[in-house]
Structures are given as C-alpha cells and as structure tokens.
Amino acid sequence: AQSVAQPEDQVNVAEGNPLTVKCTYSVSGNPYLFWYVQYPNRGLQFLLKYITGDNLVKGSYGFEAEFNKSQTSFHLKKPSALVSDSALYFCAVSGYMDTGRRALTFGSGTRLQVQP
C-alpha cells in the first residue's frame, strides 16, 4: 500500500523569503505525485503534478516542486512567499489499490503561515 508523509504540521515563513513544504512518499512502481492547496472554507485546488520527465515541475501561483527518486521526496517550493500563500497544503501519491485501480493517497497536510 502507498503512503505519504508530511513531517511538518506547520511551516512559518516571512513574506518575501523562500518556502519549502516537505513531502516523502512510498509507492510500488512509478509514482504519480500531486500537490493540492486548500484555502479557508474552500475545497482543494490542484497546484502541480509529477508524472515523468524533468524532476523540477512548475505549477500555479509560482509554486514548483522537485522530484527526488533516491530520497522518495517531492518537496514543494516557492522562491518568494506571499501572505496570500497562507493555506493548508496536501501532498498526494497515486498508487494501485488491491483492485488494480489507481487512487490518491494524501498526506496529513501542512499549514503554511506567511507573516507580513
């Protein structure tokens, strides 16, 4: 069975500074990896994904993520944080269920707080 670990419940960063939200995963076969963001009182929004190819993927709102196969990590990054980036971030991996169909397994989430 697949799993995702987000080791930090909360990340605090000052506006303008770079940010990193960590994610490690465990899955059989090639991983499909995703990041989603949840703003207060809203559903999840897709940010970016890694399927294959370049290890650095770029997504919405200036976010990017680096896939590292040897470390089984997919950390989310942004060069310069904005107060509006404050939200709950979820990493997810697509893996095969017992039935042979793929489904997403989510991490526990990391709350990002950007201070002005």
Add this chain to the structure above:
Amino acid sequence: DVKVTQSSRYLVKRTGEKVFLECVQDMDHENMFWYRQDPGLGLRLIYFSYDVKMKEKGDIPEGYSVSREKKERFSLILESASTNQTSMYLCASRDSNSYNEQFFGPGTRLTVL
C-alpha cells in the same frame, strides 16, 4: 469553468438518522470520489466510482454506502449516522486518465449530535 458542487455546506443530523450527501459534476468525468477530511489525518478515501453503477471501496468504507445512477451524480449515504462520522466530506471527480488531477467540491461539514 469546471465545477463540482455539493448539496450542502453545513449539515447537522442526529445519531441514527440516515444521511444523504449529494455531489454533481459538470465535466462528464468517468471517475468520482468521496473523501473525509479530519485534522491531522488529511483526506481519506471512503468510496470511488469509475463508471455509472460501478463502485469500489476506499480505505474507510465502514458505515458508508454510495450510489451512482447517473454519470454526473455521486451520492454518499450514511445508513445510521454516528458521532464519529462528524467530519468534513469532500467530493471529487476526474476523467479516465489516472495521471490527471482531481477536481474538488467545496465540501460538506457534517455534525452528528
């Protein structure tokens, strides 16, 4: 603009009641999903459906059932609500390609008293 809608944003029910949560998508997606979201646990998959009348259990199906009679609609049913089913419920849809992203509804916050 693609859209997934859920019938209620907030719902309060009593223990033992039968509860229906409805989800509708307008993207003609084959796959639909129900998750519950709890603090510190992230999202956990309850059930998903890959076609009309087809369903598969997710990680935590106990106490829930689902119905998909039409492609655009996926219902989650709590046969006899219990207090430990108080949670945020999120519906999502996706096309048949498993490396495409899921689109989420706004969620239903269910409180069972």
